Amino acid sequence: MESLATKxxxxxxxxxxxxxxxxxxxxYFEVIKxxxxxxxIDLEGNQAADTLFFNAADVSERYSSADTIREQGxxxxxxxxxxRSNDNNVMxxxxxxxxxxxxxxxxxxxxxSNTVRYNLEKRCMHAxxxxxxxxxxxxxxxxxxxxxxxHNINFFMNVPVTEVGGLTFExxxxxxxKYVEMTAEMDVVVLISNCPQLNNPCNGYNPTPIEVMVxx
Amino acid sequence: MKNTIKNIQYETRLxxxxxxxxxxxxxxxxxxxDLNGHANVGLLFYNPENLLExxxxxxxxxxxxxxxxxxxxxxxxxxxxxxxxxxxxxxGWHDTVCGNSHAxxxxxxxxxxDYQQHRNEWHQNGTDAFLVELAKYxxxxxxxxxxxxxxxxxxxxxxxxxxxxxxxxxxxxVVLRFEMDTLVLIHxxxxxxxxxxxxxxxxxxxxxxxAETVSENDACLMHCDENxxxxxNNNLYHLGNI
Numbered sequence: 001m002e003s004l005a006t007k008x009x010x011x012x013x014x015x016x017x018x019x020x021x022x023x024x025x026x027x028y029f030e031v032i033k034x035x036x037x038x039x040x041i042d043l044e045g046n047q048a049a050d051t052l053f054f055n056a057a058d059v060s061e062r063y064s065s066a067d068t069i070r071e072q073g074x075x076x077x078x079x080x081x082x083x084r085s086n087d088n089n090v091m092x093x094x095x096x097x098x099x100x101x102x103x104x105x106x107x108x109x110x111x112x113s114n115t116v117r118y119n120l121e122k123r124c125m126h127a128x129x130x131x132x133x134x135x136x137x138x139x140x141x142x143x144x145x146x147x148x149x150x151h152n153i154n155f156f157m158n159v160p161v162t163e164v165g166g167l168t169f170e171x172x173x174x175x176x177x178k179y180v181e182m183t184a185e186m187d188v189v190v191l192i193s194n195c196p197q198l199n200n201p202c203n204g205y206n207p208t209p210i211e212v213m214v215x216x
Numbered sequence: 217m218k219n220t221i222k223n224i225q226y227e228t229r230l231x232x233x234x235x236x237x238x239x240x241x242x243x244x245x246x247x248x249x250d251l252n253g254h255a256n257v258g259l260l261f262y263n264p265e266n267l268l269e270x271x272x273x274x275x276x277x278x279x280x281x282x283x284x285x286x287x288x289x290x291x292x293x294x295x296x297x298x299x300x301x302x303x304x305x306x307x308g309w310h311d312t313v314c315g316n317s318h319a320x321x322x323x324x325x326x327x328x329x330d331y332q333q334h335r336n337e338w339h340q341n342g343t344d345a346f347l348v349e350l351a352k353y354x355x356x357x358x359x360x361x362x363x364x365x366x367x368x369x370x371x372x373x374x375x376x377x378x379x380x381x382x383x384x385x386x387x388x389x390v391v392l393r394f395e396m397d398t399l400v401l402i403h404x405x406x407x408x409x410x411x412x413x414x415x416x417x418x419x420x421x422x423x424x425x426x427a428e429t430v431s432e433n434d435a436c437l438m439h440c441d442e443n444x445x446x447x448x449n450n451n452l453y454h455l456g457n458i
Contacts, residue, residue: 066315066362069378070408075313076376086360088318105283105313107274112296116279116445146268147358161372165284165309167277 004100004173007079009181011037011096016213024207025126025196027135029142031056032184032214037095039181040192041211042156046172046204048195049155050108050128053083053091056187059144061085065104065151075161077102077153083182086150091188096181099174103159106169108132108152109197118199128193135191142189154195155180171201220303220393221245224425232417233338235345235403237352239264240394240424242454245303247423250367253386255418256407257366258316258342261291261299262399267355269295273312273362279442283372284309285364288439290395290446297453298446299398301436303427304391307383309369314378315362316342317408326415339415345403353399366390368407380409393427393436395450 013019016039022028024047032038040049055061064086069075071084079097082090107113110129114122129149136144156174161167194210197203224247230236232255240246248257263269272294280289287305290298319329322341329339343360350359367388369381406416430437430447437447 060356060358062358064315066313066408070314073378074376075372075378086357088321105274106278107272110275110294110296112294112449113272113275113279113292114296115449116275116292116296116442120445120448150360151274151362159278161283161376163371163373165282165371167281167283169278 005079006098006100007096008098009039009096011039011181011215013213015215017216018214020212021209022192022194022212023209024194024203025131026194027131028190028192028194028212029135029139030190032188032190034184034187037181037183037215038190039179039213040155041177041179041213042099042174043176043211044208045174045176045178047174047208047210048157048197048203049210050193050195051153051155052132052149052191054142054144054148054189054191055085055091056189059142059148059189061087061089062148062150063091063153068104075105077104083153090185092182092184094180095183099156099178099180101158101173102180103154103157104151105161105167106154106157106159108193109195114199122199125198126196128195131193131196132191144189169200172204220391220428221247222426222428224423227421227423229419229421230402230404231336231419232404233340235340235349237349237399237401240398240400242394242396243427244394245425245427246392246400247389248366249387249389249421250385251419251421253384254416255385255404255420256368256410257420258346258403258405259364259366260346260361260401261293263293264397264399267353267359269293270359270361271299271363276312279446280440285312286310288435290436290443291364292446296446296449298395298450300392300394302390303393303436304389306388307367307385307390311365311368311370311407312362314365314370314408316346317406318343321408322406325411337417340405342403342405342408345405346401349401365407370409378409380407395447396453
Protein backbone atom coordinates (compact mmCIF):
# COMPACT_ATOMS: atom_id res chain seq x y z
CA MET A 1 0.00 0.00 0.00
CA GLU A 2 1.18 3.53 -0.76
CA SER A 3 2.26 5.61 2.20
CA LEU A 4 -0.54 7.59 3.77
CA ALA A 5 -0.43 11.32 4.35
CA THR A 6 -0.80 12.18 8.01
CA LYS A 7 -0.98 15.46 9.87
CA UNK A 8 -0.50 16.20 13.55
CA UNK A 9 -2.57 18.65 15.52
CA UNK A 10 -1.25 21.76 17.23
CA UNK A 11 -3.96 21.59 19.92
CA UNK A 12 -2.88 20.99 23.52
CA UNK A 13 -4.77 18.13 25.24
CA UNK A 14 -4.41 20.00 28.56
CA UNK A 15 -6.61 22.80 27.17
CA UNK A 16 -9.45 20.50 26.12
CA UNK A 17 -12.78 21.52 27.70
CA UNK A 18 -14.09 17.95 27.74
CA UNK A 19 -12.44 14.59 27.95
CA UNK A 20 -14.38 11.32 27.73
CA UNK A 21 -13.24 7.72 27.73
CA UNK A 22 -15.66 5.47 25.85
CA UNK A 23 -15.35 1.74 26.50
CA UNK A 24 -15.86 -0.75 23.70
CA UNK A 25 -19.56 -1.55 23.40
CA UNK A 26 -20.58 1.87 24.73
CA UNK A 27 -21.73 5.00 22.94
CA TYR A 28 -20.85 8.70 22.89
CA PHE A 29 -23.74 11.06 22.14
CA GLU A 30 -22.98 14.78 22.47
CA VAL A 31 -23.48 18.13 20.75
CA ILE A 32 -20.40 19.76 19.24
CA LYS A 33 -20.88 23.45 18.56
CA UNK A 34 -19.96 25.16 15.31
CA UNK A 35 -16.29 26.10 15.45
CA UNK A 36 -15.40 23.56 18.11
CA UNK A 37 -12.80 20.92 17.37
CA UNK A 38 -12.96 17.39 18.66
CA UNK A 39 -10.53 14.52 18.54
CA UNK A 40 -11.10 10.77 18.66
CA ILE A 41 -8.11 8.85 19.98
CA ASP A 42 -7.57 5.15 19.34
CA LEU A 43 -6.04 4.52 22.76
CA GLU A 44 -4.82 0.96 22.30
CA GLY A 45 -4.86 0.64 18.51
CA ASN A 46 -6.93 -1.21 15.89
CA GLN A 47 -10.22 0.05 17.31
CA ALA A 48 -13.16 1.10 15.09
CA ALA A 49 -15.26 4.14 16.05
CA ASP A 50 -18.57 3.89 14.15
CA THR A 51 -19.69 7.50 13.87
CA LEU A 52 -22.81 9.36 12.72
CA PHE A 53 -23.42 13.11 12.60
CA PHE A 54 -26.66 15.08 12.66
CA ASN A 55 -27.41 18.75 12.23
CA ALA A 56 -28.33 19.70 15.82
CA ALA A 57 -30.96 22.18 14.56
CA ASP A 58 -32.67 19.68 12.26
CA VAL A 59 -31.70 16.04 12.61
CA SER A 60 -33.26 15.16 9.25
CA GLU A 61 -30.02 16.61 7.89
CA ARG A 62 -27.34 14.05 8.61
CA TYR A 63 -23.97 12.73 7.52
CA SER A 64 -24.10 11.18 4.06
CA SER A 65 -21.35 8.85 2.86
CA ALA A 66 -22.57 9.13 -0.75
CA ASP A 67 -22.45 12.94 -0.81
CA THR A 68 -19.10 12.97 0.98
CA ILE A 69 -17.24 10.58 -1.32
CA ARG A 70 -18.88 11.91 -4.48
CA GLU A 71 -17.90 15.52 -3.78
CA GLN A 72 -14.32 14.68 -2.85
CA GLY A 73 -14.05 12.14 -5.70
CA UNK A 74 -12.42 9.62 -3.38
CA UNK A 75 -13.70 6.76 -1.25
CA UNK A 76 -11.34 7.16 1.72
CA UNK A 77 -11.48 9.86 4.39
CA UNK A 78 -8.38 11.60 5.68
CA UNK A 79 -6.99 15.02 6.53
CA UNK A 80 -8.83 17.83 4.61
CA UNK A 81 -11.85 15.61 3.90
CA UNK A 82 -15.12 17.53 4.13
CA UNK A 83 -17.83 15.48 5.81
CA ARG A 84 -21.05 16.30 3.97
CA SER A 85 -24.73 15.93 4.73
CA ASN A 86 -27.62 14.50 2.73
CA ASP A 87 -28.32 18.13 1.72
CA ASN A 88 -24.72 18.29 0.45
CA ASN A 89 -23.66 20.84 3.09
CA VAL A 90 -20.29 20.59 4.83
CA MET A 91 -20.92 19.46 8.42
CA UNK A 92 -17.31 19.03 9.59
CA UNK A 93 -13.79 19.11 8.23
CA UNK A 94 -10.99 16.74 9.19
CA UNK A 95 -8.18 19.01 10.34
CA UNK A 96 -5.65 16.51 11.70
CA UNK A 97 -5.16 12.79 11.20
CA UNK A 98 -2.26 10.66 12.38
CA UNK A 99 -3.84 7.46 11.08
CA UNK A 100 -4.15 8.46 7.41
CA UNK A 101 -7.19 6.61 6.20
CA UNK A 102 -10.72 5.99 7.43
CA UNK A 103 -13.60 4.04 5.92
CA UNK A 104 -17.11 5.16 5.04
CA UNK A 105 -18.22 2.25 2.81
CA UNK A 106 -18.36 -0.65 5.27
CA UNK A 107 -21.23 0.52 7.47
CA UNK A 108 -21.73 -0.63 11.04
CA UNK A 109 -22.16 -4.08 12.47
CA UNK A 110 -25.66 -5.09 13.50
CA UNK A 111 -26.90 -8.25 15.17
CA UNK A 112 -28.85 -9.01 11.99
CA SER A 113 -25.92 -8.58 9.64
CA ASN A 114 -23.78 -10.64 12.04
CA THR A 115 -26.06 -13.61 11.30
CA VAL A 116 -25.25 -13.26 7.60
CA ARG A 117 -21.56 -12.47 7.91
CA TYR A 118 -20.56 -14.94 10.59
CA ASN A 119 -23.14 -17.39 11.84
CA LEU A 120 -26.91 -17.51 12.31
CA GLU A 121 -26.39 -18.23 15.99
CA LYS A 122 -24.38 -15.04 16.57
CA ARG A 123 -27.47 -12.88 16.56
CA CYS A 124 -27.23 -12.16 20.27
CA MET A 125 -23.67 -10.83 20.20
CA HIS A 126 -23.33 -7.13 20.88
CA ALA A 127 -23.13 -4.87 17.83
CA UNK A 128 -22.74 -1.18 16.96
CA UNK A 129 -26.31 -0.73 15.86
CA UNK A 130 -27.56 -1.99 19.22
CA UNK A 131 -25.41 0.68 20.89
CA UNK A 132 -26.98 3.31 18.64
CA UNK A 133 -30.48 1.95 19.36
CA UNK A 134 -29.83 2.20 23.10
CA UNK A 135 -28.39 5.69 22.65
CA UNK A 136 -31.49 7.02 20.86
CA UNK A 137 -33.80 5.24 23.30
CA UNK A 138 -32.02 6.73 26.33
CA UNK A 139 -31.72 10.22 24.82
CA UNK A 140 -35.07 11.03 23.20
CA UNK A 141 -34.33 14.76 23.51
CA UNK A 142 -32.39 14.69 20.25
CA UNK A 143 -35.44 13.49 18.31
CA UNK A 144 -33.41 10.83 16.52
CA UNK A 145 -35.14 7.55 15.66
CA UNK A 146 -34.17 4.45 13.71
CA UNK A 147 -35.20 6.19 10.46
CA UNK A 148 -32.34 8.63 10.96
CA UNK A 149 -29.70 5.94 11.39
CA UNK A 150 -27.85 5.58 8.11
CA HIS A 151 -24.42 4.86 6.66
CA ASN A 152 -21.61 5.90 9.00
CA ILE A 153 -17.91 6.57 9.15
CA ASN A 154 -15.61 3.90 10.58
CA PHE A 155 -12.76 5.91 12.00
CA PHE A 156 -9.50 3.93 12.18
CA MET A 157 -10.89 1.18 9.95
CA ASN A 158 -9.15 0.06 6.77
CA VAL A 159 -11.45 -1.17 3.99
CA PRO A 160 -9.53 -1.04 0.71
CA VAL A 161 -11.33 -1.24 -2.65
CA THR A 162 -9.42 -3.04 -5.38
CA GLU A 163 -9.28 -1.90 -9.01
CA VAL A 164 -11.29 -4.95 -10.10
CA GLY A 165 -14.11 -4.04 -7.72
CA GLY A 166 -13.33 -6.13 -4.65
CA LEU A 167 -13.74 -4.96 -1.07
CA THR A 168 -11.66 -6.32 1.78
CA PHE A 169 -11.49 -5.78 5.50
CA GLU A 170 -7.82 -5.46 6.28
CA UNK A 171 -6.04 -5.43 9.55
CA UNK A 172 -6.18 -1.94 10.98
CA UNK A 173 -3.60 0.62 9.96
CA UNK A 174 -4.17 2.40 13.24
CA UNK A 175 -1.97 2.00 16.31
CA UNK A 176 -2.03 3.01 19.98
CA UNK A 177 -2.47 6.76 20.34
CA LYS A 178 -3.40 7.52 16.72
CA TYR A 179 -6.09 10.13 16.39
CA VAL A 180 -8.34 12.01 14.02
CA GLU A 181 -9.54 15.55 14.63
CA MET A 182 -12.49 17.45 13.17
CA THR A 183 -13.81 21.00 13.29
CA ALA A 184 -17.58 21.45 13.18
CA GLU A 185 -18.94 23.74 10.45
CA MET A 186 -22.40 23.66 12.03
CA ASP A 187 -23.78 22.60 15.43
CA VAL A 188 -23.71 18.82 15.17
CA VAL A 189 -24.87 15.90 17.25
CA VAL A 190 -22.15 13.25 17.31
CA LEU A 191 -23.19 9.64 17.84
CA ILE A 192 -20.33 7.17 18.16
CA SER A 193 -20.54 3.46 18.83
CA ASN A 194 -17.20 2.21 20.03
CA CYS A 195 -17.35 -1.08 18.15
CA PRO A 196 -17.85 -4.26 20.24
CA GLN A 197 -17.32 -6.64 17.29
CA LEU A 198 -15.49 -9.83 18.30
CA ASN A 199 -15.69 -11.60 14.94
CA ASN A 200 -13.49 -9.64 12.57
CA PRO A 201 -10.08 -7.98 12.41
CA CYS A 202 -11.46 -4.42 12.51
CA ASN A 203 -10.69 -4.40 16.23
CA GLY A 204 -7.92 -6.95 16.08
CA TYR A 205 -10.52 -9.27 17.73
CA ASN A 206 -10.01 -7.24 20.90
CA PRO A 207 -12.27 -4.19 21.32
CA THR A 208 -10.60 -1.45 23.38
CA PRO A 209 -11.50 2.05 24.66
CA ILE A 210 -11.36 5.30 22.70
CA GLU A 211 -11.05 8.82 24.08
CA VAL A 212 -12.94 11.88 22.85
CA MET A 213 -11.57 15.37 23.51
CA VAL A 214 -13.32 18.66 22.73
CA UNK A 215 -11.72 22.10 22.36
CA UNK A 216 -13.54 25.41 22.37
CA MET B 217 -26.72 -19.91 -16.84
CA LYS B 218 -30.12 -21.18 -15.81
CA ASN B 219 -33.10 -19.11 -16.87
CA THR B 220 -34.83 -17.74 -13.78
CA ILE B 221 -37.77 -16.16 -15.59
CA LYS B 222 -40.98 -18.21 -15.75
CA ASN B 223 -43.02 -15.65 -17.65
CA ILE B 224 -43.36 -11.95 -18.51
CA GLN B 225 -46.78 -10.49 -17.80
CA TYR B 226 -46.26 -6.76 -18.17
CA GLU B 227 -43.87 -4.40 -19.85
CA THR B 228 -43.44 -0.66 -19.89
CA ARG B 229 -40.94 1.85 -21.19
CA LEU B 230 -39.64 4.29 -18.61
CA UNK B 231 -38.36 7.50 -20.27
CA UNK B 232 -35.20 9.16 -18.98
CA UNK B 233 -35.55 11.79 -16.24
CA UNK B 234 -38.46 9.85 -14.72
CA UNK B 235 -39.47 7.96 -11.59
CA UNK B 236 -41.85 5.21 -10.51
CA UNK B 237 -42.53 2.94 -7.56
CA UNK B 238 -44.32 -0.36 -7.14
CA UNK B 239 -44.60 -3.34 -4.85
CA UNK B 240 -42.98 -6.51 -6.12
CA UNK B 241 -44.05 -9.76 -4.49
CA UNK B 242 -41.75 -12.54 -3.41
CA UNK B 243 -41.17 -14.84 -6.39
CA UNK B 244 -41.53 -12.19 -9.09
CA UNK B 245 -38.89 -10.81 -11.43
CA UNK B 246 -38.09 -7.44 -12.93
CA UNK B 247 -36.00 -7.30 -16.09
CA UNK B 248 -34.51 -3.90 -16.89
CA UNK B 249 -33.06 -3.24 -20.35
CA ASP B 250 -31.01 -0.19 -21.28
CA LEU B 251 -32.64 0.68 -24.61
CA ASN B 252 -30.25 3.28 -26.04
CA GLY B 253 -27.12 2.87 -23.93
CA HIS B 254 -25.58 4.94 -21.10
CA ALA B 255 -28.76 4.88 -19.03
CA ASN B 256 -28.66 5.14 -15.24
CA VAL B 257 -31.33 3.45 -13.14
CA GLY B 258 -31.56 4.43 -9.48
CA LEU B 259 -33.13 1.73 -7.29
CA LEU B 260 -34.10 1.62 -3.61
CA PHE B 261 -35.94 -1.12 -1.71
CA TYR B 262 -38.16 -1.08 1.39
CA ASN B 263 -40.13 -3.76 3.23
CA PRO B 264 -43.82 -2.85 2.74
CA GLU B 265 -44.65 -4.56 6.07
CA ASN B 266 -42.14 -2.44 7.97
CA LEU B 267 -40.96 0.59 6.03
CA LEU B 268 -38.06 1.07 8.46
CA GLU B 269 -36.41 -1.96 6.89
CA UNK B 270 -34.58 -0.74 3.81
CA UNK B 271 -31.86 -1.57 1.34
CA UNK B 272 -28.45 -1.40 2.97
CA UNK B 273 -25.57 -0.91 0.56
CA UNK B 274 -22.75 -1.33 3.13
CA UNK B 275 -24.16 -4.66 4.38
CA UNK B 276 -24.68 -5.80 0.77
CA UNK B 277 -21.09 -5.00 -0.18
CA UNK B 278 -19.30 -6.26 2.89
CA UNK B 279 -21.10 -9.58 3.24
CA UNK B 280 -20.25 -10.44 -0.38
CA UNK B 281 -16.75 -8.88 -0.23
CA UNK B 282 -17.42 -6.75 -3.27
CA UNK B 283 -17.47 -3.11 -4.28
CA UNK B 284 -19.25 -3.67 -7.59
CA UNK B 285 -22.62 -5.38 -7.93
CA UNK B 286 -23.30 -7.91 -10.66
CA UNK B 287 -24.80 -11.32 -11.46
CA UNK B 288 -25.21 -13.72 -8.49
CA UNK B 289 -25.09 -10.94 -5.91
CA UNK B 290 -27.93 -10.50 -3.45
CA UNK B 291 -29.30 -7.13 -2.34
CA UNK B 292 -29.65 -7.03 1.44
CA UNK B 293 -31.82 -5.08 3.85
CA UNK B 294 -30.47 -3.67 7.12
CA UNK B 295 -32.19 -6.61 8.86
CA UNK B 296 -30.02 -9.34 7.36
CA UNK B 297 -32.58 -10.33 4.74
CA UNK B 298 -32.43 -10.43 0.94
CA UNK B 299 -34.81 -8.17 -0.95
CA UNK B 300 -33.69 -9.36 -4.37
CA UNK B 301 -31.05 -11.39 -6.19
CA UNK B 302 -29.36 -10.30 -9.40
CA UNK B 303 -29.98 -13.48 -11.39
CA UNK B 304 -28.78 -12.10 -14.70
CA UNK B 305 -26.50 -9.22 -15.63
CA UNK B 306 -25.16 -8.51 -19.10
CA UNK B 307 -23.34 -5.33 -18.03
CA GLY B 308 -21.09 -6.55 -15.22
CA TRP B 309 -20.54 -3.66 -12.80
CA HIS B 310 -23.16 -1.52 -11.09
CA ASP B 311 -22.55 1.27 -8.57
CA THR B 312 -24.11 1.46 -5.13
CA VAL B 313 -22.03 4.08 -3.29
CA CYS B 314 -22.36 7.38 -5.21
CA GLY B 315 -25.99 8.20 -4.39
CA ASN B 316 -27.94 10.73 -6.41
CA SER B 317 -27.46 14.10 -7.98
CA HIS B 318 -29.15 17.11 -6.38
CA ALA B 319 -31.24 19.79 -8.16
CA UNK B 320 -28.54 22.48 -7.92
CA UNK B 321 -25.90 20.19 -9.40
CA UNK B 322 -28.11 19.32 -12.38
CA UNK B 323 -28.92 23.03 -12.86
CA UNK B 324 -25.25 23.93 -12.85
CA UNK B 325 -24.36 21.28 -15.42
CA UNK B 326 -27.35 21.32 -17.74
CA UNK B 327 -29.70 24.10 -16.71
CA UNK B 328 -32.55 24.32 -14.26
CA UNK B 329 -35.31 21.74 -14.16
CA ASP B 330 -38.15 23.66 -15.78
CA TYR B 331 -41.47 21.99 -16.43
CA GLN B 332 -43.18 25.17 -17.63
CA GLN B 333 -40.83 25.49 -20.59
CA HIS B 334 -39.68 21.97 -21.21
CA ARG B 335 -42.60 19.81 -20.07
CA ASN B 336 -41.53 16.17 -20.01
CA GLU B 337 -38.03 17.05 -21.20
CA TRP B 338 -37.35 18.85 -17.91
CA HIS B 339 -34.17 18.07 -16.02
CA GLN B 340 -35.22 15.87 -13.11
CA ASN B 341 -32.64 14.84 -10.49
CA GLY B 342 -32.31 11.57 -8.58
CA THR B 343 -32.80 13.01 -5.10
CA ASP B 344 -36.09 14.74 -5.89
CA ALA B 345 -37.26 11.73 -7.91
CA PHE B 346 -36.85 9.49 -4.85
CA LEU B 347 -38.36 12.09 -2.49
CA VAL B 348 -41.52 12.22 -4.62
CA GLU B 349 -41.90 8.44 -4.58
CA LEU B 350 -41.05 8.17 -0.86
CA ALA B 351 -43.73 10.70 0.07
CA LYS B 352 -46.40 8.43 -1.46
CA TYR B 353 -45.76 5.95 1.36
CA UNK B 354 -45.44 8.45 4.18
CA UNK B 355 -41.65 8.39 3.90
CA UNK B 356 -39.23 11.26 3.48
CA UNK B 357 -35.66 12.46 3.45
CA UNK B 358 -34.77 10.48 6.58
CA UNK B 359 -35.65 7.24 4.79
CA UNK B 360 -33.24 7.75 1.90
CA UNK B 361 -30.27 5.42 1.82
CA UNK B 362 -27.46 4.73 -0.61
CA UNK B 363 -29.13 3.39 -3.75
CA UNK B 364 -28.17 1.22 -6.68
CA UNK B 365 -27.17 2.94 -9.90
CA UNK B 366 -27.64 0.29 -12.58
CA UNK B 367 -25.59 0.55 -15.80
CA UNK B 368 -23.13 2.93 -14.10
CA UNK B 369 -19.67 1.47 -13.57
CA UNK B 370 -17.76 3.43 -10.96
CA UNK B 371 -14.20 2.20 -10.51
CA UNK B 372 -11.78 3.09 -7.72
CA UNK B 373 -8.09 3.85 -8.32
CA UNK B 374 -5.19 2.87 -6.08
CA UNK B 375 -5.52 6.04 -4.00
CA UNK B 376 -9.30 5.78 -3.72
CA UNK B 377 -10.12 8.00 -6.72
CA UNK B 378 -13.66 7.46 -8.08
CA UNK B 379 -14.32 7.46 -11.82
CA UNK B 380 -17.41 6.78 -13.92
CA UNK B 381 -16.44 4.53 -16.85
CA UNK B 382 -17.91 5.23 -20.25
CA UNK B 383 -18.90 1.68 -21.12
CA UNK B 384 -21.76 1.22 -23.51
CA UNK B 385 -24.71 -0.60 -22.01
CA UNK B 386 -27.01 -0.46 -25.05
CA UNK B 387 -29.32 -3.46 -25.11
CA UNK B 388 -27.87 -4.87 -21.89
CA UNK B 389 -30.26 -6.51 -19.42
CA VAL B 390 -30.38 -6.96 -15.67
CA VAL B 391 -32.82 -9.36 -14.00
CA LEU B 392 -33.82 -8.98 -10.36
CA ARG B 393 -35.62 -11.82 -8.63
CA PHE B 394 -37.46 -10.73 -5.51
CA GLU B 395 -36.90 -12.97 -2.50
CA MET B 396 -39.45 -11.17 -0.27
CA ASP B 397 -42.22 -8.64 -0.82
CA THR B 398 -40.46 -5.40 -1.69
CA LEU B 399 -41.43 -1.81 -2.29
CA VAL B 400 -39.25 -0.72 -5.23
CA LEU B 401 -38.41 2.91 -6.01
CA ILE B 402 -36.99 3.57 -9.47
CA HIS B 403 -35.62 6.62 -11.25
CA UNK B 404 -33.92 7.12 -14.60
CA UNK B 405 -32.09 10.34 -13.72
CA UNK B 406 -28.40 10.87 -14.50
CA UNK B 407 -25.68 9.30 -12.38
CA UNK B 408 -24.19 11.94 -10.06
CA UNK B 409 -20.72 11.59 -11.64
CA UNK B 410 -22.08 12.08 -15.17
CA UNK B 411 -20.71 15.27 -16.77
CA UNK B 412 -21.77 14.77 -20.39
CA UNK B 413 -22.28 17.93 -22.44
CA UNK B 414 -26.05 17.42 -22.70
CA UNK B 415 -28.54 16.27 -20.08
CA UNK B 416 -28.68 12.50 -20.58
CA UNK B 417 -32.24 11.44 -21.36
CA UNK B 418 -32.01 7.67 -21.47
CA UNK B 419 -35.07 5.35 -21.48
CA UNK B 420 -35.20 1.78 -20.17
CA UNK B 421 -37.57 -1.12 -20.74
CA UNK B 422 -39.04 -2.69 -17.62
CA UNK B 423 -40.57 -6.15 -17.80
CA UNK B 424 -42.34 -7.83 -14.90
CA UNK B 425 -43.30 -11.44 -14.42
CA UNK B 426 -42.97 -14.54 -12.30
CA ALA B 427 -39.74 -16.24 -11.34
CA GLU B 428 -38.93 -19.92 -11.53
CA THR B 429 -38.72 -21.51 -8.08
CA VAL B 430 -35.32 -21.02 -6.41
CA SER B 431 -33.48 -24.33 -6.79
CA GLU B 432 -31.12 -25.91 -4.27
CA ASN B 433 -28.13 -25.08 -6.44
CA ASP B 434 -29.28 -21.58 -7.39
CA ALA B 435 -26.27 -19.47 -8.39
CA CYS B 436 -27.20 -16.51 -6.13
CA LEU B 437 -27.93 -18.76 -3.16
CA MET B 438 -24.67 -20.69 -3.62
CA HIS B 439 -22.54 -17.63 -4.46
CA CYS B 440 -21.09 -17.53 -0.92
CA ASP B 441 -21.81 -18.86 2.58
CA GLU B 442 -23.16 -15.43 3.50
CA ASN B 443 -25.90 -15.73 0.86
CA UNK B 444 -26.86 -19.21 2.13
CA UNK B 445 -27.36 -17.61 5.56
CA UNK B 446 -29.21 -14.65 4.04
CA UNK B 447 -31.67 -17.02 2.35
CA UNK B 448 -32.09 -18.82 5.69
CA ASN B 449 -33.03 -15.50 7.27
CA ASN B 450 -35.63 -15.02 4.50
CA ASN B 451 -36.98 -18.52 5.14
CA LEU B 452 -37.34 -17.68 8.82
CA TYR B 453 -39.16 -14.46 7.90
CA HIS B 454 -41.58 -16.46 5.74
CA LEU B 455 -42.09 -19.24 8.29
CA GLY B 456 -45.68 -20.43 8.03
CA ASN B 457 -46.23 -18.88 4.58
CA ILE B 458 -46.88 -21.35 1.81
